[in-house]
Amino acid sequence: MESLNELFEEQIKDLYSAETQLLKAMPKMAKKISSPKLLKAFEMHLKQTEGQVERLKKIGEKGGFKLTGKVCNAMKGLIEEATETMGEGEKGPVLDAGLVADAQRIEHYEISAYGTARTLAEHLGLTMPARLLQQTLKEESATDEKLTKIVMSDVYPAATAAEGGDVGGGEEEPEDEADEAPAEAATDE
16 A cells, blocks of 8 residues: 555445445344334335445546445454354343343444545545445444443343342442542641
């Protein structure tokens, strides 16, 4: 790689590999989901991912380069982790929580990668690619936020109920020394 244009092409190829790997993995993850809200969010993001792949194809066509021939090892590893999670439990709210954790790791990777590629496109004066990458970046950020809302409102409460309602494993939190200091100071006077 000898130029920023070549770096940009490599970034787009990496994203294309990541998204195509994800298109194969998401249906497998969705089959393990028990929460209707979470399943709906996964199905919606699958459709978004298909559109994101089309945007990357447009960028490759506009730039005159093929998107194939590169493997995104980061996404490969993230998907391997999600596959491990899928094999570690029965379908239910705890597994849903694990899948959300894996999905959010994936989203955070994509947010980073799309942000980097968008910034590079802007620097290179590639207006159309920058606009398409920004559109995808917004979708990835919105998906991450949606997953947080679903896990907090639906998945974690269901998992807690399935565990008998004991949040935090029944351990008491240790008292904070800073909380004790004012009380001690007041008695010294």
